[in-house]
Amino acid sequence: MAFFLETLIGGLMAGMLYSLVALGFVLIYKASGVFNFAQGAMVLFAALAMARFAEWIPKWTGIDNPIVANLAAFVIAGAIMFVVAWLIEKLVLRHLVNQEGATLLMATLGITYFLEGLGQTLFGSDIYKIDVGMPKEPIFALDSVFQGGILINKEDVIAAAIAAGLVALLSVFFQKTSTGRALRAVADDHQAAQSIGIPLNRIWVIVWCVAGVVALVAGMIWGSKLGVQFSLTTVALRALPVVILGGLTSVPGAIIGGLIIGVGEKLSEVYLGPFVGGGIEIWFAYVLALVFLLFRPQGLFGEKIIDRV
Template structure:
């Protein structure tokens, strides 16, 4: 039972990180109808900015307090992501209004390669470390209930809590603020939103900035776990089955889908891996996504598209 709980908790924590990356896809698609293939590059770019600013800020400002230095580095990285969102809207999206979906997809592919090159040109291409003070040592819980206790990685616990907190903040932002309601209005109907005075261009900047902050948090967490390197862009590939499972237009779906994928990967690797030769954790999520595409292509919480002719 203790072993099952370890696998279950590990899957839930990994699932929250998958959901965090998937949120970037969902937020942008809901507000602009763009499938943002550049989300992985945004995670890498944001993580590079955070890693380098955390190195540079103490020397620039003469700060010895590590926590304060990280806070300033995070603020500077957030400013960079806002500037990036503004430039993407100004130079790309503004000129592609009412274009075909495949055109917008190709535009995000171009943004992906541009960010990969720009980030490494400005911040460097080495492997960098992000240290925000999350504990690395594992701990044993429930010693009195199970012999030997349940082994839990504290860094994963902190990361999952941060991801859950961000999800709650985003949910409140969308439900309780006027800007959040405007974003939902744009998601429902662009032309109707414009007709009642909602500025579409400003909404796109906001939603790309929110997606950038999500990418920044995800980049910090993943960078803290395995270092900031070029392979960080592949994190987005792990989020694709999540949005297929949960639905491309549903924020709760991204969360539930992430948890299902995370738990399914861990439990399948532990209990089914020995029978299929191992490595099931690598392809389990994609097989599950394929099944959903065959039988429920809109996902668990996605909106079913009905074309009237």
């Protein structure tokens, strides 16, 4: 039972991190109808910016306190992601309004390669580390209930708590603020929102900036766990099944979908892997997404699209 709980908790922690990346997809698609394949590149670019500025700031300013340096690097990287998001919307997507989905797809793919190249040019292509002070050593919990206790990685717990806090903050933003209500109005009907005076361009800039901040937090957490390297863009590919499972237009769906994928990957690898030679964790999410595409293509919480002819 203790080993099962360890696996379950590990899956929940991984699922929260998947959800954080999936949120970027959902936010942009919900507000603008664009499936942003550049989200993984945004995560990488944000992580590179934070990692490099955390190295440069002590050299430039003489600040020895790593907490202050990391905080300053986070603020600078956040400002950079705001600028990047604003430029993407202003220079690319604003001119592609009402274009075909294939056109928008190619545009976001182009943005992906541009950000990867720009990140390599500005920040280098080595493997960098982000050290935000999250403890790496595991702890043993519930040792009075289970013999030997349950092994829990403190870094995963803190990362999941940060992800959950950001999700809660975004939920409050969407539900309680006038800008959040405007975003939801645009998501429901672009033309109706525009007819009552909601400026679509400003809303799209805001949602891309929010997605940039989400990418920064995701990049910071994944960079702390795995190191900042160009394979970090593949994190977005791991989040695609989460979006399909939860629904392209549902923020709660991104959270629940991430938890299901995270737990499913860990449990299937541990309990089914020995019977098939292992490796289930790599493809489990994609097979589950394929099943949903066959039987419930809108996902668990997505809106069912009905075309009347």
